[in-house]
Amino acid sequence: MRVLVVGGGGREHALVWKLKQSPRVTKVYCAPGNAGIARDADCIHIKAEDVQGLLNFALKNEIGLTVVGPEAPLNAGIVDRFEAAGLKIFGPSQAAAEIEGSKVLSKEIMARYGIPTASYAVFTDPAEAASYIKRTGAPCVVKADGLAAGKGVIVALDEESALDAVRSIMMDKDFGAAGERLVVEERLSGEEVSILAFTDGVSVVPMIASQDHKRAYDNDEGPNTGGMGAYAPAPVYTADVHRKTMEEILIPMVQAMNNEGRTYRGVIYAGLMVDENGPKVLEFNARFGDPEAQPVLMLLETDLVDIIEAILEKRLGQIEIKWKEQAAVCVVLASGGYPGSYEKGKVIKGLENPGGEVLVFHAGTAAKDGDIVTAGGRVLGVTAAGSDIPSAIERAYAAVEKIHFDGMHYRHDVGRKALERLK
Template identity: 75%
Template sequence: MKVLVVGGGGREHALVWKIRQSPRVREVYCAPGNAGIAREATCVNIGAEDITGLRDFAREKGIDLTVVGPEAPLNAGIADLFQEAGLRIFGPSRAAAEIEGSKVLAKEIMAKYGIPTADYAVFDRPDRAAAYIKQKGAPCVVKADGLAAGKGVIVAMDEQAALDAVCSIMVDRIFGSAGDRVVVEECLTGEEVSILAFTDGYNVVPMVSSQDHKRVFDGDQGPNTGGMGAYAPAPVYSPEVHRRTVEEILVPIVRALDAEGRTYRGVIYAGLMVTPKGPKVLEFNARFGDPEAQPVLTLLDTDLVEIMEAVLENRLDRVEIRWKKQASVCVVLASGGYPGSYEKGKVIRGLDQIPEGVVVFHAGTAQKDGETVTAGGRVLGVTALGPDIPAAIEAAYAAAGKISFEGMHYRRDIGKKALKHLSG
């Protein structure tokens, strides 16, 4: 088989790494890829959002399966375009991917079908959103309706912060047209967990649980990022939380999307808050999470290509999906200044000193004059397996300590929340 992976970040490197392990795969291409991916696949200079260029390349090269990493091409309709051309592609249709592309649509579907989530209101005018916030008070959460690269959610602990968030999104347009509408919702309390699941539109098979760390600094301080690290499995995701998540959230959302004429095939991601009243949905994503994909895929024991083909052929219930009885931790090494402005082109040292059992997934890297250099905000995802979470944490940080580049920053507490559950 020839496989094309769309995207160029850490998630896509993890996908390439896992897909290459399939005995059925002969060649892997990645568009556009990065310096790390280039060591494992043929990188193609086509942007992830150039969906017609990607279609033409897949036709020309006789690609047997295309796997989409990021959300933007899915929301632009890449799956529909490929299917019309008779090309096999793993990822939901444009209509199904709108569960991520529109926060408003997601909330409306959850409300209609009784899927547990936070109370909310939708506004297309900043003055009305501000009036609602003044009436309701804080804390609250302000969300841009459209895609904002994982940064369109602002948790406001006081009224002024909420009003400032509305102004930033709807007046200053920091997320562009994604801020045409905002969702203002109640601030749920509890612990977050990410649940990704494979679905063929009817059958739903959850993956191992994981927990992302969105804030840039230790102790969940500072602005939201695309994700500073993740670990799997998450102890907060107990057997009872799992049962309720499957019965009250995952199966109902797949059934609801089908009923709405948005049949969903691919990976659906539920970002949950485990509240005192049970799991509630914070958001849905239409693809593998980043960085959650890195620890989750390192724990997957089954051929990923076999699972993807079962999804496309509506026979997911006939595939046994196995997971390693281990833990995995991913620590993201970021550029100084991220998620704000940062410099690129910093030489990365120490990549040749990584011990066995640790995988360094490249996110924002490039090759320049024979050196691997920084080319993004999130640069590397140092991912380590261990017999348990404490061991995986230790291995990930030991490896991270061997890598350096000017301005490098990373959180020192990835996985720490898991330890309090384990010690209790």
């Protein structure tokens, strides 16, 4: 079959790489793709948000399966449009994708069904939000309601920072229409973990637990980014945490979405905070995480096309999903200044021969005059597998040392929390 992957980042490069391994896939297209994806798929100059353009392409080129990477086209209803045209597409419907598209909706459903999460309040008036913060104090977390590319969440350690966040989101419109409504919630403490799961709306099958590194700098300092690295498996996700996550969070949420008339099929992503009392939900996302997808897909043994077809045919519970008994680590190389303003067009050197069991997934790259150049904030995801977390970390950073572009910055501590737990 011919497969179309929608998106152009590191997650989509990992999806292209994994889908290509299926013996049933004859050709892979990616829209819009990037310079690295272009080596593994035919890149099509259609933006991920151009649902009509993607639909026209899929119909004309007899695409047998479309796999959606980013959240924006899901929230724009790409799945509904493709299914109405009789095309197979993997991802949640527009109504189901609102679990990520609206933090307010997500919190309201969790509150209604008793799914453990932080206490919260919702505001449409910045003055009321500011008054609430002055009354309840800090630390707290201030979130834009809508999609903000992973950057609309501000952890405010003091009252002044929280009030600045309200101004930034609601008054300065730093995240555009995403900031029309605001969520202020208690700041949870503990250790974060990402649980991605496959679901056909009935069965819920978790993937290997991973841990994202959201802050820009080492030791979880600096502003939130789209993610500066990830590793899997995450030792914080113990058997007890797994049991509680399935029984109290993932299965109840999928059932809740069904009850709300928002039947959920695809990948559901729970960002959790784990403390001595167990896991609580920080956020839900409606797709593979980025960069979590890179190490997780590297460890997936089962044919991804087989899994997707089982989901589309509502028989996920009938198949076995296998994982490699290894660990994987992804270190994101970012442009200088990211997640703030940054320059593009920097020539990338050292991409050849990253080493054994290492893949360099491209995120923000382009081809120019025979060179690969930077074209985004997150540029590359250097991803390595190993027999355990320490060996995967060692391989990933050995590959990172071979790569260079002007202004390149990255975290030096991806996986450190795992090493501390493994001690």
